[in-house]
Amino acid sequence: MATNRTFTMLKPDAVANGYIGGILKMINEAGFRIVAMKYTQLTKDAAGKFYEVHKERPFYGELVDYMSSGPIVAAILEKENAVADFRTLIGATDPTKADEGTIRKIYAKSIAANAVHGSDSDENAQIEGDFYFSKLERF
Numbered sequence: 001m002a003t004n005r006t007f008t009m010l011k012p013d014a015v016a017n018g019y020i021g022g023i024l025k026m027i028n029e030a031g032f033r034i035v036a037m038k039y040t041q042l043t044k045d046a047a048g049k050f051y052e053v054h055k056e057r058p059f060y061g062e063l064v065d066y067m068s069s070g071p072i073v074a075a076i077l078e079k080e081n082a083v084a085d086f087r088t089l090i091g092a093t094d095p096t097k098a099d100e101g102t103i104r105k106i107y108a109k110s111i112a113a114n115a116v117h118g119s120d121s122d123e124n125a126q127i128e129g130d131f132y133f134s135k136l137e138r139f
């Protein structure tokens with residue numbers, strides 16, 4: 001079922017580099033409404049669970065270490081066609097391959113420290129949002 005919601009994290013590199021404001025501005029200007037938002041840090045254990053789908057991939061260990069290395073901003077975003085439109089707004093995983101004007105092209109440092117997460121399906125958007133937010137934390 002299409003929910004018109006997606007889930008994002010502003011990753012530790014984006015937060016550490018002072019890009020929270022710039023990235024949120026792009027998200028707002030692209031027409032996404034903020035349903036839920038949290039400034040928090042993943043434990044290694046929680047990062048491992050969040051990225052469990054990537055367990056067999058060679059970068060999993062580094063990804064878990066990296067995503068638990070500093071605070072992040074987690075959010076649920078709402079818009080028509082949210083999942084696909086947000087993936088377009090963030091650009092390719094590797095910032096050197098991301099289109100001009102995308103969040104990753106502007107703010108990401110590398111394929112690992114790539115500034116922002118975006119859900120890849122409605123199903124994962126639901127699972128990932130539920131990972132962070134209770135019903136009472138959604139508006």
Ligand code: UDP
Nearest residue numbers: 059063092093111112113114116117118120
């Ligand atoms: N990643 C990495 N090396 C790679 C591919 C991915 O470190 O070769 C990291 C990167 O932070 C990426 C995350 O793992 O955002 C999840 O990978 P995925 O393929 O799901 O990319 P995304 O959906 O974030 O574009």
Ligand code: MG
Nearest residue numbers: 117118119120
């Ligand atoms: Mg992904």
